Amino acid sequence: MGDGAINYMLGIQRSIPIPRIGIDKLINYIITVGENPGINCSTLRSKGLDIGKGRGDITRFFARIGIVRVGEDCSVALTEVGQGIYRALIRDVYLGKSLLHLVLYSELPHYRLLMDLVAMEGEVGVDDLFKKVNERVRELSPSAWINEVAFKALLGLGKDLGVINVSNGRVSLRHAAAVSECLRSASVELDGQEIVRLGDLESCLRGVVGAFDSGRFMDMVRDCVEPIVAPGTNPRASYLKILNRECVLRALLSTLLSNI
Incomplete structure (x- = not known):
């Protein structure tokens, strides 16, 4: 097994909690931090841009995937990757979403697995996709699985980013928005x-x-x-x-x- 396969399997085993938040709030969070480097976690929460205890669910999520860095005093700033996405969102929301998708595709093995399966299937029912995702996860790590809440959160992210279509219980890939599809195709x-x-x-x-x-x-x-x-x-x-x-x-x- 190569290094890439080992890293992918370990990533499947170490899932990153995904906040159930709409893409507009995630984008507003990035723009707000981009315009206010060093903004405090409590200020982000008071602006309605974060939820949860401590640092906040969105802050923890973005820190885990390399979009923000958080200081000991809970000050938040964009990383180099985060700054690039921020500049893209200011210039062209479509481009910014495409790049955010690529970050998720790179850093979230479950998200990547889901998108790859949709690409391979062409069009697939939501329930069938849920089963196929977990079949693939168990092949990589028998003790791992994706629950329905996490699955719907991943599906929602892909839909909000314009990467997939979800209609009448069916899921399909929107190739024009999927930067990652270029590598696959x-x-x-x-x-x-x-x-x-x-x-x-x-x-x-x-x-x-x-x-x-x-x-x-x-x-x-x-x-x-x-x-x-x-x-x-x-x-x-x-x-x-x-x-x-x-x-x-x-x-x-x-x-x-x-x-x-």
């Missing part, structure tokens, strides 16, 4: 190894978010992949053997954020 599996064609990935991402610096991406992803380039071919036709998918996702996010 540009990949093939060969002898159990995920291979990505760089040109296909670049074309898909430009269609979703506009500019994409493939040179910067290659610089950032060099420790995550093993390039496969045939002599005399165009570099854009090169293939990448993925050694660590989480590393690739974070490099992809950093590359996209660098253009904002």
